[in-house]
Amino acid sequence: MVQVTTLPRNETGIRTVIDVLKQQFGERLQTGRAVREQHGHTTTWIENQAPDAVVFPTSTQEVSDLVKVCATHDVPVIPYGTGTSLEGHVNAPAGGISIDLSQMNRVIEVNPGDLDCRVQPGVTREDLNTHLRDQGLFFPIDPGANASLGGMASTRASGTNAVRYGTMKDNVLSLEAVMADGRIIRTGTRARKSSAGYDLTRLLVGSEGTLGVITEITLRLQGIPEAMSAARCSFPSVDEACQAVTSVIQYGVPVARIELLDTTMVKAINGYSKLNLPETPLLLLEFHGTENSVTEQAEIFGALAGEVGGHGFEATTSTEERNRLWKARHDAYWAMLQYRPGAKGVATDACVPISRLAECVTAAQLKADELGLIAPIVGHAGDGNFHVTPLVDMDNPQEVENADIFASWLSELAISVGGTCTGEHGIGQGKQAYLEKELGEATVIMSAIKAALDPANIMNPGKIFPARP
Template sequence: MVKATRLPRNETGIETAIGILKQRFGERLNTSQALREQHGHTTTWIETQAPDAVIFARDTAEVSDIVKICADQKVPVIAYGTGTSLEGHVNAPAGGICIDLTEMNKVLAVHASDLDCVIQPGVTREALNVHLRDQGLFFPIDPGANASLGGMAATRASGTNAVRYGTMKDNVIALEAVMADGTVIRTAQRAKKSSAGYDLTRLLVGSEGTLGIITEITLRLQGIPEAIRAARCSFPTVDAACRAVMATIQYGIPVARIELLDEMCVKAANAYSGLTLPETPLLLVEFHGSEAGVAEQSETFGSIADDFGGSGFAATSTTEERNKLWKARHDMYWACLQLRPGAKGIATDVCVPISRLAECVSAAQAKASELGLLAPIVGHVGDGNFHCSMLIDMDIPEEVAMAETYIGWLNDLAISMDGTCTGEHGVGQGKRPYLTRELGPATRYMAAIKQALDPDNILNPGKILPD
């Protein structure tokens, strides 16, 4: 594992806070080593930094009580959803109390006529869509993992549908949150738009638990499309596939998803998911709309793909075939691990303007080859976002150092192309070195906001901003 920065611990405050919380919450406060490590566990290569205790909160009032007690003792508080974040977001570098929100998992209201719903943060995206299904509605943001919606809001998640439906910042209407002093606020009403004051909703979405703990979310919903059609097409090179993506977006085809798999990923998918695809770069595409609309869109995409050397174009409207393709895409992390058994998958992401996508992906492939890294690439390429999953033997220091070099190089490359060091993974601990390179003096104003809202730095310290 890569060492993470440790922050000074408030030993006396932590001990006092645990004693008070134990009296208040009894057995719901847990200090077992296994549970604490689980709640500091990160799905990347950053070492686990466990909290000192975990509390399972059941409502907003309890979250407020916990934060007030911790604020009095100046003890860190880290919110926890499902633990699927990728950049050390739930680590506790200064120790403290982890608030597990998984028991706050109720759908509080569905306003079908207004196309919105109100939920608690522990509701997962899959659970919400099961709840909505019989009302003809769905929530479109799909980061792959069955993440909690509170965590998705906190990290400004996106995923495969973002090219059409946007990211979490576009789909959160309002929030309820507990601030660093325990005060409960609402950032907006349910109106679809507002000019009333500062946009605190957007400020908290993507703040990774560093400005407030989200305890209720009002989400924008969509009607389930009349027709859905998926298509796949192989290409001779990644460059050709990316240029087909650019042409598709510039042509104005309203694709719902458009995903790139490089040749290594296709090979992995064939082996892991039982597919028989040509082992060359692949685009998976999905269209939502009317029967006539999706048929026209898929045909137009097929023509564009042909212009860029696409082959084996095939479209399907059957649910079974669509699900098989998208399950293979969502299982890509596990599939790629089979390319090098025993290796750890280190996932990183960047995002660039669509006009620089082909150049950036091709350069990323070439650099990995130059370094001798096995680094399959997948991407939500309709919005210029792609992921490299390096397969590393963590017992070989030279490989670990090489991977660190590659990640730094890739982030700098994306930034040099007017892109960003993270399109959807978030900053957490892992991307902090690159944020200042990307935004420069703007990070000072972020720090000023953090200081104003959390002067004692108790909310998820050690994330996003430099220490």
């Protein structure tokens, strides 16, 4: 594990808060070691920092009550969805109370006429889509993991569909949240647009639990398209694959998904998902629209890809074939871990202007090779976002060091070409070193907002901003 900073603990406050909350929550407050560790970070090479207790509230009022208790005694509050975030967001570097929102998992209402719905934060994206299917609706944001919608809002998640449907920032209409003093606010209405005051919705989306606990989300929905088709196309190199991406975006084809996999990733997926994809760089695509429109989109893409060396282009409207390809894509993380058993994945999340994508992905491949790292690449190429994931033997200090060198190098490369160190994962603990490099003086303004809304720093302390031990 890679160590993260530990912050001073308020032992007296923590003990008091646990005693007080035990009265209200009974068995819904847990202090066993296993449950606490499961509520710390578990997904990547960042070490686990378990909270002191885990509480399972069932209503906004209960969340407000427990935040008030924590505020009174100056004890950290760490919201928890499904624990699938990648940058240590659910760790408790100063201890404190993990708020597990999994019991707040109700779809409150669906308004098909307005293409929106209200959900509690513990509803997962797959649960929501199952709930919506009969009404001909779907929620497009798809970060791979079956994450909770509260967690997805908190990290400003996106994923494979973002090139067409945007990210969580574009699909959250309004939020209800409990702020640091226990106050319950509602940030907007069900209107599709608004100019009423500061955009607190977008301020909370991506705030990683450092400003408030999201307790309800109003989401925009989409009608399930009349037709969907999937396609795949192989390329001699990632450079040519990226060129195809750039031309399809510039041409204005409204692709719903356009995903890049490098040769190593294709090999990993072939092994894990029992596929026979050609082991060269690959683009996976999906088109949404009317029957005519998806056919036309696929044809245009095929022609553009052919111009830059694409081969083996295949499109299908078979639901079964489509699901098989996308299931394999979604299992990429597990496929990688199986590709090098026992290794830990190092999450990277560079996002660059798409005109710079080809050179950045190629440079990343060379750099990983140079450092002797096995590092499959998968990317939401239409957004310029790509994940290089060094698979690291944590017992080999040289390899750990090289992975660290690589991750820093990649974040700085992204920043140097006008991009960001994190397209969709968030800063958490793992990317703090780059936030100021990326945004400079703007981080002073972020800190001022944090200090104004959470003066005692009890809301998920040690995340986003460099920890002060």
